[in-house]
Amino acid sequence: MKFYIETYGCQMNVADSELLISILSRAGHLMVKDINAADLILFNTCSVRAHAEERVLGRISNEQHRKKANPELKIGLLGCMAQRMGKSLLERGADFVVGVDQYHRLPEMLAEMDESAFLLDFDSSQVYHDYLPVHQDKSCAFVTIMRGCNNFCSYCIVPHVRGRERSRPWKDIFSEVQSAGEAGLKDLTILGQNVNSYHDGEFDFPDLLKRLNDVQSIERLRFITSHPKDLSDKLIEVMQSSSKVCEHVHLPMQSGSNRILKEMNRKYSIEHYLSLVSKLRNAIPNISLTTDIIAGFPGESDSEFQETLSSMEQIGFDYAFCFKYSPRDGTAAATMANQVPEDIRLNRLQQMIELQRRITLEKFRAKIGKQVEVYVEDFSKKSKTMVSGKTRDNKIAVLSGCETDIGTLKQAVVKTATAGTLICS
Helix, strand or coil: CEEEEEECCCHHHHHHHHHHHHHHHHCCCEECCCHHHCCEEEEEECCCCHHHHHHHHHHHHHCHHHHHHCCCCEEEEEEHHHHHHHHHHHHHCCCEEECCCCHHHHHHHHHHCCCCEEECCCCCCCCCCCCCCCCCCCCEEEEECEECCCCCCCCCCHHHHHCCCEECCHHHHHHHHHHHHHCCCCEEEEECCCHHHCEECCEEHHHHHHHHCCCCCCCEEEEECCCHHHCCHHHHHHHHHCCCECCEEECCCECCCHHHHHHCCCCCCHHHHHHHHHHHHHHCCCCEEEEEEEECCCCCCHHHHHHHHHHHHHHCCCEEEEEECCCCCCCHHHHCCCCCCHHHHHHHHHHHHHHHHHHHHHHHHCCCCCEEEEEEEEECCCCCCEEEEEECCCCEEEEECCHHHCCCEEEEEEEEECCCCEEEC
8 A cells, every 4th residue: 555644743753653664664565755645644643732632633534535535545543642542533534543552563454454443452562673664864863762651740641652661672772773874864863751761671771872872873862851850870971971972951840849740740859850950061061951841730820830930040941842731631630620721821831932932042142153063954944055954952053055965064153043043154
C-alpha cells in the first residue's frame, strides 16, 4: 500500500513515525509525501493536551470525503491517542487503531484486515530493537533510547498510554547513532520521556552520553527530556567534559510553588530546582536552559502563580514552553477539587508568555556581536540565499549560504536578534 503519515505531538512521536516508516517499508509498503497519492493515511497522535486530540478528530472528519471517493482507502490512528481512546475512534471514522507498543504488528493487521480492527495491548518489553528508523531530516536525527515513564506526575497521561520505563540496550543505541552519523546526520538528539533515568544494567545515562561522545561520525549531541529529580552531578560532569554534548538542557520546572509541585507529584522542591540551575551554570557558564511550565493547575492560587513568575524572572530561561493546564481523564489531577476556571488559566498563561517573551528577547540580544557555531539544517523560510540552523545552545540562526552548506558547521557573527532568531553574517 502507499502510505502517508501525519505526526502530532513531541519529538518522541516524530521518532515513532520514522520507526513506522521502517516497519512498513520492510513489509513492502511505500511511503508517499502527497496525501492524494495514498491509499493508507496514518495519523500518529498525541494525548498530552485536549487540543492535540481535537485537531486529530477534526482531521479524521475532514478526510472522510476521500473515503467516499475511494472506498479502498484506509485511515488509521496510532500512538498515544489511539492507546487512550481505543475502539471509540472506530466510531469517529478510523478504520483501525494501533497503540504505542503494537507498531510491529501493523503489517500483519494490514494484510488480514477486511473490517475495522484494533491493536491496543501493552507490551512492557517492547523497544523495537530489530528496526532502524528511516530518518526524514536531511541533517539531524532523533534517537529514542527508552520508552515509557514511571513518574506519574498527577497531570500527565503519558505513563497511562506509553507504559512503564524500559531502556534500549546501549550497544543498539550506539550502532544507531553511528549509522545516522555515517548517513550524514551530524546533529543527534537523544530522546526519552525521562532520559536521565536510563539504565542498561549498571550502564546509566551519563555512561551512555560519554560513550556516544566518542562516535566519530557525528558532530553534536543533545538530549531531551530531563527530570529534575534525576539530574545527577555525574551527568553535569559528563556534559562539562564531553566536547560534542551541546550547552543546552531542557529541564521542566512546571511550577515555582512547592505546594503545587507536591500536588503535581514532581518529587522535587523549587529550592532543589534552583540548586540544579546553579550547578549547571557554574559547570557550564554558557549553558542555555529551557523549560516547560503549566498555568492554572488545580487549586493554584494567585500567590502561587506569582511564585512561578518570580522563579521565571530569577532563573531567566532562554525559552519556556508555557501551557495552560489541560485535564486528562485517567490522571489524578483531573479529579482534584478546585479546578481553576478556564478564563483564569488563559489569563495566567498570557502573563507567562509575555514575561518569557521579554526574557527570551534579552537572551537573544545578548548574543549580538558574538561569534556562534551554526549547524546548517536547511534554507531559511524567507530566502533561498539564506540558510538556517541551530547554535550549540539551541538557538535558531540564519545566515547567508547555499545548498552545499546544509549539513555543515559554519562560524558566524550575530548582527541582530529577535525573540526567536539570531540574524548572522
